[in-house]
Amino acid sequence: MSKPQSVERKPSPERLAFAATQAQPRPELRDSEMQTEEPAKDAFGSIDPGADSAWTELQPECDLPGCSFLLYAIGAIVWNAIVWGGIIVEQIRLLNKPANLIAPNQPRPDRNSYEFFCMSFGVLFWCFFALVGLWLTFLAIGYGLRWIMLRKTGLPKVEVSVHRFVPGTSFRLKVGKIARGRLRRLRIRLMCREYVLLKGIESDSEWTEEIIAGEFSRGRALPVETSGSIPQLAMPSFSVEDPEVGSASLSWFLVVSGRILGVIPYWVKYPIVVHPVATR
Amino acid sequence: MKPMIELKLSADHYRAGEGVNGCFRFPEGVPADVTEVELSLVRFVNRSISRGKEGAIHWHVPAFQAWTADEKTLSHMLDPQPFSLIAPVDSRSYAGMLFKIEWCVRIRLRFGPTRKDVVKDVMFNIIPSLT
Numbered sequence A: 001m002s003k004p005q006s007v008e009r010k011p012s013p014e015r016l017a018f019a020a021t022q023a024q025p026r027p028e029l030r031d032s033e034m035q036t037e038e039p040a041k042d043a044f045g046s047i048d049p050g051a052d053s054a055w056t057e058l059q060p061e062c063d064l065p066g067c068s069f070l071l072y073a074i075g076a077i078v079w080n081a082i083v084w085g086g087i088i089v090e091q092i093r094l095l096n097k098p099a100n101l102i103a104p105n106q107p108r109p110d111r112n113s114y115e116f117f118c119m120s121f122g123v124l125f126w127c128f129f130a131l132v133g134l135w136l137t138f139l140a141i142g143y144g145l146r147w148i149m150l151r152k153t154g155l156p157k158v159e160v161s162v163h164r165f166v167p168g169t170s171f172r173l174k175v176g177k178i179a180r181g182r183l184r185r186l187r188i189r190l191m192c193r194e195y196v197l198l199k200g201i202e203s204d205s206e207w208t209e210e211i212i213a214g215e216f217s218r219g220r221a222l223p224v225e226t227s228g229s230i231p232q233l234a235m236p237s238f239s240v241e242d243p244e245v246g247s248a249s250l251s252w253f254l255v256v257s258g259r260i261l262g263v264i265p266y267w268v269k270y271p272i273v274v275h276p277v278a279t280r
Numbered sequence B: 001m002k003p004m005i006e007l008k009l010s011a012d013h014y015r016a017g018e019g020v021n022g023c024f025r026f027p028e029g030v031p032a033d034v035t036e037v038e039l040s041l042v043r044f045v046n047r048s049i050s051r052g053k054e055g056a057i058h059w060h061v062p063a064f065q066a067w068t069a070d071e072k073t074l075s076h077m078l079d080p081q082p083f084s085l086i087a088p089v090d091s092r093s094y095a096g097m098l099f100k101i102e103w104c105v106r107i108r109l110r111f112g113p114t115r116k117d118v119v120k121d122v123m124f125n126i127i128p129s130l131t
Helices: A013-023 A065-095 A114-153
Strands: A056-058 A158-160 A170-175 A183-198 A205-218 A224-229 A238-242 A246-260 A264-272 B006-009 B013-015 B019-025 B034-047 B055-068 B081-086 B099-111 B116-127
Touching: A013 B034, A013 B055, A056 A264, A065 A114, A114 A264, A183 A224, A183 B055, A205 A224, A238 B055, A246 B055, B006 B099, B006 B116, B019 B099, B034 B081, B055 B081
Parallel strands: B013 B116
Antiparallel strands: A056 A158, A158 A170, A170 A224, A183 A205, A183 A246, A238 A246, A246 A264, B006 B019, B019 B081, B034 B055, B034 B099, B099 B116
């Protein structure tokens, strides 16, 4: 006997997805990182900006090494306090002598004994957490140094001769001087970054991969004027997000990097948006 | 028994903004209790298998077409039924280090009083339009 007509007519997932697509206006990737298209003023020092060409200034990525420094510093302090506190408490508990954290007079256990195994396991266990603490400390120091360095040296002004990037675009690029110090081993590269975030039940997993798509200048001194292009078959900037599953994105940026005083690594990223060819 | 579906595309590569052409048919005839035949252009964003496990991140349907019993369009279906779905102008396939963008034409046949589904996908690539 066939079921009555009251069976629920659930729309197919494709129909629902298409309806959602139609309902929402397509988000347009905007060149929000770029400033207005006014011609560059004479603020570029020795480089002639050109009489009739309009230059667009790129804004550096909001990297905020100061925030990273504070986060890692707090993390390192808390982590190390917990780990070393745990080690001390463990020693006190084992020795039951708060005054002597190291047991100089205790006989060494036999290598094959269960006690030796437990002791070794305990040492390895705490070593792992102590190493994580050390790693956090190094990161905090690294970000702190970068923060101080960027505040001292300032960021170079980067301008491009186009207002809209699409695959195949050729452009001229001007990179100004930094406020203090001299940047050696200069490299100006075009990079794309893939990012994937998968949301899990207990924790999220994320991956980042950066790929060099072109190098426009190497070894010269700032200020630099050079030319470059977006590869013809490059994937345009792309971003999707599913609130329940995760997100994937591909972003482009120019990287100015080098070494201050020939030693300290220096790099600044300038995001750009690469649009699909057909939407130009 | 599930009805059989044949779905063919005119090519395995298309340019963005072009029509994705093909045809479909039911070799054993359209089942009598079919309520809907749905054809859609689907874009999948999947995690690349090269780095860890593969997993779907997002899917999107930019083009959709349906023949339904309610709208009496099922009876107008040809054998084979040609179709042309327009791929968005900014669409393209991509195989990156961490994720890939894949495209397929999907046909979904809904039949029976409980609306059982049979789905068939045919994958294809979208290559970028050049200047």
